[in-house]
Amino acid sequence: MLRSSKSTGVRRTSLRVALAALVLAAGTMVAADNADARVGRGGSFGSRGTRTWSTPAPTPTAPTAQPMQRSATPNQPTQPGMNTAAPRQQPGGGFFNRPGFMGGLMGGLLGAGLFGLLMGSGFFSGLGSLSGILGLLLQVGLIFIVVRLVMGWLRSRNQPSYAGGPRPDTMNRDAYEGGAPAAGSTGAASAAPGRFGFNTGPRGKPLKLQGSDFDAFEHTLTEVQTAYGKDDRPALQRRLTPEMFGYISEELDELARDGLVNRLEDIKLLQGDLSEAWNEDGEDYATVAMRYQLKDAVVDRATGRLVQxxxxxxxxxxxxxxxTRRPGGEWAVSAIQQT
Structure with a gap:
């Protein structure tokens, strides 16, 4: 009788460990499905001249930008009253390290389940019968479904709202070429006075942009993403500053070491707004908020197998x-910041 009881306890412990691994695997699958890829991998890095460590002015496309996480420009103390933000350490990778609701939810669920595993209660109690096992599997499935639904809700919540009519298909230019601000515009045009409707910012001289400049921004977005997906470094070098080319090359080197390639296809700008445009020390700068869509996947370089x-x-x-550009020269990407 004692031997039978011990055998049952061993089987229960083994089953608990297996089911704990199942929960962890489900969380890992969600994390892999939502990891950042594309150019920059969802980070904020580069330089914006003397405004590198200040927050870009808000726009209808994007209300705010994350502070720089990596830059060759030193973070010098600024004068009181400037619109600045301290740099923030890049958060660690992985779904469970993400701040906010989802990180807390998954952390709580896993914490409860693993505590129950150790203490013989919680998710893993009552495993001595078939009904207990089926009930646990049902809980795991429901947790996974709830996580996916909440993540979808968060993604839709993060999409910007559009006042004053349907979404535009390209760069919003009405507020930048001497005309009145676009209907419903509450971003850069109202952030600071100026007939061109953009925030000239705390430093530098105001810069007026032309329609050809916005065409160049849209074209550069597509060219940089396409070149990144093909590991076309000469094309990237033409469109990036030396600092940005160094960061992007590191990403491509890491992918190559892992035998992977990040394919990016069908890049399309959906909406864009100018945040700031200025000239300092003989160089022009323009910070633009852009919302775009693309097909984004990481595949095995040798076999083409989908990894993410x-x-x-x-x-x-x-x-x-x-x-950024020298007057009369071509624009090059000097920084990318997440919203």
């Missing part, structure tokens, strides 16, 4: 891109 993402379903991203 989906090349059949487009995803959306909203970012602040800063461009």
């Amino acid at each position: 993402g989906d090349l059949d379903r487009p995803t959306q991203a909203a970012e602040f891109w800063t461009f």
Whole structure:
């Protein structure tokens, strides 16, 4: 009788460990499905001249930008009253390290389950019968479904709202070429006075942009993402500053070491707004908020096997891109910041 009891206890412990691994695997699968890829991998890095460590002005496309996480520009103390933000350490990778509701939810669920595993209660209690096992599997499935639903809700919540009519398909230019601000615009045009409707910022001289400049920004977005997906470094070098080319090359080197390639296809700008445009020390700068869609997937370089993402379903991203040029020269990307 004692031997039978011990055998039953061993089987229960083994089953608990297996089911704990199942819960962890489900969380890992969610994390892999939602990891950041594309250019920059969802980070904020680069330089914006003397405004590198200040927050870009808000726009209808994106209300705010994350502080720089990596830059060659020193973070010098600024004068009181400037619109600045301290740099923030890049958060660690992985779904369970993410701040906010989802990190807390998954942390709580796993914490409860693993505590129950150790103490013989919680998720893993009552495993001595078939009904207990089926009930636990049902709980695991429900947890996974709830997580996916909440993540979908958060993604839709993060999409910007659009006042004053349907969404535009390209860069919003009405507020930048001497005309009145676009209907419903509450971003850069109202952030600071100026007939061109953009925030000239705390430093530098105001810069007026032309329609050809916005065409260049849209074209550069597509060219940079496409070149990244093909590991075309000469094309990237033409469109990035030396600092940005160094960061992006590190990403491509890491992918190559792992035998992977990040394919990016069907890049399309959905909406764009100018945040700031200025000239300092003989260089022009323009920070633009852009919301775009693309097909984004990481595949095995040798076999083409899908590792992450989906090349059949487009995803959306909203970012602040800063461009720089010498007067008369071509624009190059000098910074990318997440919203």
